[in-house]
Amino acid sequence: MASTEQERTPLQQKLDEFGQQLSKVISLICIAVWIINIGHFNDPIAVALAVAAIPEGLPAVITTCLALGTRRMAKKNAIVRSLPSVETLGCTSVICSDKTGTLTTNQMSVCRVRMLGMLHPIEVSSFRAHQRGNNNLQAITNSTDMTFVGCVGMLDPPRAEVAASIKLCRQAGIRVIMITGDNKGTAVAICRRVGIFGEDDDVSRMAYTGREFDDLSAATQREAVLTARCFARVKYHPSSFS
Structure with missing residues (x-):
């Protein structure tokens, strides 16, 4: 990681291009002024x-804006760790x-409890608008003396502010x-809850496991x-997402 080169931001790349173009224009102007005033050109004029x-004020203006x-x-x-990241965020797609x-x-939360054929719903406000679709609950069964007592459905619920943030990103x-x-x-299921997927979206070409992605051809x-x-079931591997 220490030897990794830091990639230049779009703003830095544009400034480099602007500096090169400005240098060429300034050189042409200086040559023209020298030719026109060749008989009167002296050190103070130079x-x-x-x-x-x-443009000595340009770096100060850019730093102030950032x-x-x-x-x-x-x-x-x-939390902004470096000033160029402010400009990079504006170019994020x-x-x-x-x-x-x-x-x-x-935080795993209990959202459903089923005991001996009876359903005891637990009121959780963040789940009221998500009754349709696959909930993908983690089920934990309880037994006493090898007798089935009931099961508990648990879920790691989305953060309250995530859905609104993703909506702003899409806009x-x-x-x-x-x-x-x-x-x-x-x-x-989590993607549907937070708004990355719609309730009726076909995810066959929008959701992949790491193995499914690795099995695709390079063009695909x-x-x-x-x-x-x-992307689900993803783990670090040198050949993954290369």
Whole structure:
């Protein structure tokens, strides 16, 4: 990691291009001024021309603008580690996010209890609007003296603010991709709850497991990453997502 080269941001790349173009234009202007005033060209004029041609205030203006952007993001509880990241965020088109603890609360919660054929619903406000579809609950069975007593359905619920945040991302043209090590069914169910998938969306070409993705050809993989929104059963491997 220490030897990894830091990729230059789009703003830095544009500034490099602007600097190269500006240098060429300044050189042409200096040559033209020298030719026109060849008989009267002296050191004070050369120094004045050099000072006037160099945009020494540009770095300060850019730094000030980025600092103001950082300040506005800090008011939204965002932690900015470097100023160029403010500009990079403005150019973001895809956000890849983990599931557990990021999109969900990372706290298993009991949402259904079934005891001897009787259903005892537990009122949880965050689940009221999600009765349709596959809930993908983790079931825990209870028994006493080898006699079945009942089962408990548990779920790691989405964070309250996630659905609204993903909606804002979609309105801004940003595609949110969830990457998790959980099974595909659970991943798709969470994606539906938070708004990455719609309730009736066909996810056959938008959700893949790590094995399914590795089995695709290189050309198909390039097409898949342009439309995929969920990757499940993913683990680090040198050949994965290369």
